[in-house]
Structure formats: C-alpha cells, structure tokens
Amino acid sequence: MESEMIDIATTSVLSGEHAETLATKWWAAEKFRQHGVPCREGAFMDAETEIIRTTIRKYSEARNLSQEEVEDLIFGTNRQEGFWAHIARAIPPRRVRSSVQELLELTAG
Numbered sequence: 001m002e003s004e005m006i007d008i009a010t011t012s013v014l015s016g017e018h019a020e021t022l023a024t025k026w027w028a029a030e031k032f033r034q035h036g037v038p039c040r041e042g043a044f045m046d047a048e049t050e051i052i053r054t055t056i057r058k059y060s061e062a063r064n065l066s067q068e069e070v071e072d073l074i075f076g077t078n079r080q081e082g083f084w085a086h087i088a089r090a091i092p093p094r095r096v097r098s099s100v101q102e103l104l105e106l107t108a109g
Helices: 016-024 029-034 046-062 067-075 083-089 096-108
Strands: 004-006 013-015
Touching: 016 083, 016 096, 046 067, 046 083, 046 096, 067 096, 083 096
Parallel strands: none
Antiparallel strands: 004 013
C-alpha cells in the first residue's frame, strides 16, 4: 500500500511517490507539472513556516547539532546527505527548492 501525506494548505492527498519526488528533485514547478506531480506555489502559510522550524529543531536535536552546525547546514559547506529532502518531506506538496528558499528567508530575517 502506497503511503499518503496530507497537504496542510489544501487538504489534498499526495501519493508517497509524489511526495518523495517533490522532496528530492530540484526541478522547476513546470517540470513537476509535466511529470504529473502536483506542487503548491506561492507564499508559505504560517503553519508551513512553523513546520519548517520544528523540523529543523528536531533534526538538530536528534543529531546533537549546535546552532553553528545547523547554520552551516543551511548556509555553508556542511552538506549532510538528505538534510534538504528531510525538510521538504515535512511540508508536501512544496518543492525542495521552495523549501530552501523559504528557510533562507526565515533565517535571514
């Protein structure tokens, strides 16, 4: 049975395959649509932003990362395998690219 994820923004249901594609492919929105993968665009809802913050906090706690190490993951050279996909999986149907952009905007402000 294929897993399903609920989109908090539109209450649509994504297949596990679509959710994984959104989390791991760095495509433009148009390419996702060409492949039949729905993705949400536009401003992030407050709930989505909170999910990003919570996901990063839990990720860093599970790995005993300092604030500096988390910032290095976001801005620097520390490219832990799967970090961005982990964040993007928390907020389907957002693309990994839009999740990165939102996170960068959150941490810059």
